[in-house]
Amino acid sequence: MAADTLPLAEYLIARLQQLGVKTMFQVPGDFSMGFLDICDDSGLRLVGNCNELNASYAADGYARVLQQDTSAHGHEGARLAVLCTTFGVGELSALNGIAGSYSERLPVLHIVGMPGVASQEKHAILHHTLGDGNFDTFAEMSSHVSCATALLARHKGDPQKLADEVDRVLSTCVGEARPGYLGLPTDLLHVPVDKALLERPLALAHASxxxxxxxxxxxAISKAVAAVKEPIVVIDACTIRHGAVREALQLVDDSGLSFVATPMGKSALPEDHPSFAGIYLGPNGKGHEKLHKKVEGADLYLFIGALRSDFNTASSFTEFTRQADTIEFHSDRTQVFDQHFDGIGMKELLPKVAALLAESKKDRTPNELHPRNELPSREAEGEAAGPNGDVISQAWLWQRIGSVFEEGDQIIAETGTSSFGLLDTTLPGGLTRFHSQVLWGSIGYATAATLGVAFAASEEGLGRVHCFTGDGSFQLTAQELSTMIRYGLAPVVWALRNDGYEIERQIQGPERSYNNISPWDHEALLKALYAPSAPSSAGGAEEAERKSHAKDVKNVTMPQYHAVRTKDELNALLDGKLGKEGLQLVEIFMRRGDAPQALIGQAEATSKLNA
Incomplete structure (x- = not known):
């Protein structure tokens, strides 16, 4: 290797480190181990997951934290997450998680360790293949959920092209905020690449x-604004995904306008901001009549980063805001009513719109709807609170739980009662973030994604991580708690024990067997996932294994289990009995059939749509 070159694998790692990547999620396989060896020697942290699906969920969670906080608060962090799997069996196991990241606009680089070029050219019948000698099949599958795909075997004799392909995939992945796929053959890892190529800047942003x-x-915007009296700002997911949070906040501050957020836009801007009016849920927002009157009475909607999915718009889609009264701001285009301005992105445009709106700030109606976490009346709770009113109801829980959150905390919610319930919880400060897979909605996502959220929160110096999930969803990815314990992470996992898949019961089949689950002893499970005294391998390898394990297991604290059955027990936990160190698993016992009002409304809409 000449002094002015470096191996292709090290070139890729150097590019990742230029982007601030500190952690890579992975499950080893023989086609990826050579690359993992080089990563391990580079200082890049390799997080070993229980399976590839969990690894992809973790990468998704990691990307969410760094996407939000990098854009809003100037943190120096990665602009993407990285996942490494082996060819075939590994990459296909991860594909569901990658599809979720594609759906929800998250930059996740998927590095796939592939068989060597020589084997591919011979069409060898290798393990992990379909036995047909075709090594492109799985990449073709992934191409449908990737914004950029590169099979480096096709450029084996051209080191410059190999580097170009790496740069292209990275740039596109970050710029479009979607997954990228990089097929890395085992026999190209050490191909020499010109070091000077690392000095080329990556094209990470849209054109000016x-x-x-x-x-x-x-x-056109000025003309629209001059003709109205009550405009309102709507914040949605792509405000976060495309780094326009700071610009959106400037627009709100300079204009004095009230703003609402969609479920996918929740916590993008501070929820303790005086202009925050609440989460707009369309027809599903029963109990928020004043908010809905204000939103539906507006005569102009400044819709920033719109993503009109059913759960994000209460199945109202284009009717969520009236298109004839809506200005939409996107990363690569702007729409003013029926006028389309392709190539005009919001990141550059919003500060100019803010200056325009600042001129008429004094004429705006002040916001009087700033939400607070207020416990419901006994009447509002209804039968869910039990005959003595001491049962933890959905209506009570999500207002009470708000008191435990602190500035900088990261809250991740499973799709279902958790994600819908937390929409009514007002979060503190400008660094607190809400993460939920509202669009893709893959059951079991939240627990595994918590691992990635926790790593990113630690790297960014943020607060504690809180995961909310149901007992049904928890069973799909619960084993990833062992990874959190292994790496010394200390999230609080709130498991809602309501006897099965409550969101599905609300949609259809409340008494059907397919919505039932097998009950688990969660306290015993937690003990099984952390067994420091478990026997190691036999013979002379025992000491080597112990030392290897100690290399990445630091500051491991015994996890704690808490069972909560009544309001008094939860109050005591929130008022000081919740552990500050180590993973905490809190099991909250709730009534089957109880659900947040927003979920009930969405379930009814979904049931009608399915019919």
Missing amino acids: NDAAREQACLE
């Missing part, structure tokens, strides 16, 4: 707005 076209767009 065309000045003349942007001016025309601003004139």
Whole structure:
């Protein structure tokens, strides 16, 4: 290896480190181990997951934290997450999680360790293949959920092209905020690449707005604003995904306008901001009549980063805001009513719109709807609270739980009662973030994603991680708690014990057997997942294994289990009995059939749509 070159694998790692990547999620396989060896020697932290699906969920969670906080608060962190699997069996196991990241606009680089070029060219019948000699099949599957795909075997004799392909996939992945796929053959790891190529800047952002076209767009917006009296700002997911949080906050501050968020936009802007009016749930927002009157009475909607999915718009889709009264801001285009300005991105445009709106700030109606966490009346809780009112109801839980959150905490919720219930919880400060897979909605996602959220929160110096999941969802990925314990992470996992798949029961089949689950002893499970005194391998390898294990297991604290059956027990836990160190598993016993009002409304809409 010449002094002015470095191996291709090290080139890739150097690019990742330039982007601030500190952690890579992985499950080893023989086609990826050579690359993992080099990663291990580079100082990149390799997190070993229980399976590839969990690893992809963890990478998704990692990307969410760094996407939000990097854009909003100037943290120096990664702009993407990295996942490494082996060819075939490993990558297909991860594909569901990758599809979720594609659906929800998250930059996850999927590095797939592939058989060597020589084997591919011979069409060898290798293990982990379909036995047909075709080594492109799985990459073709992934291409449908990747914004950029590169099979490096196709450029084996061209080191410059190999580096170009790495850069292309990374740039596209970050710029489009979607997964990228990199097929890395075992026999290309050490191909020498010119070191000077690392000095080339990666093209990570969209092209700048065309000045003349942007001016025309601003004139259209100015005309629209001048003709209305009660505009309102709507914050959605792509505000976060495309790094426009700071610009959106500036627009709210400069304009004095009230803003609401969609479920996918929750916590993008601070929920203790005086202009925050709440989470807009369309027809599902029963109990929030004043909020809905304000939103539906607006005569102009400044819709930032819109993503009009059913659970995000209460199945209202385009009717969520009236298109004739809506200005939509996206990463690569702007729409003013029925006028389309392609290539005019919100990151550059929003500060200019903020300046325009600042001119008429004094004429705006002040916001009087700032939400607070207030416990419901006994009447509002209804039968869910039990005859003595001491049973923890959904209506009570999500208001009470808000008191435990502190500035900088990261809250991740499983799709279902947790994600819908937390929409009513007002979060503190500008660094607290809410994460939920609202669009893709893969059951079991939250627990495994908590691992990635916890690593990113630790790297960014953020607060504690809280995961909320149901007992049904928890069973799909519960084994990843062992990984959290192994690496000394200390999230609080709140497991809602309501005897099965409550979100599915709300949609259909409340008494059907397919919505039932086998009950688990969660206290015993936690003990099984952490067994420091378990016997090691026999013979002379025992000491080597112990030392290897100690290398990545540091500051492991015994996890704690808490069972909570009444309001008094939960109050005592929240008021000081919840452990500060180590993983905490809190099992909350709730009534089967009880659900947040927003979930009940969405379930009814989904049931009608399915019919």
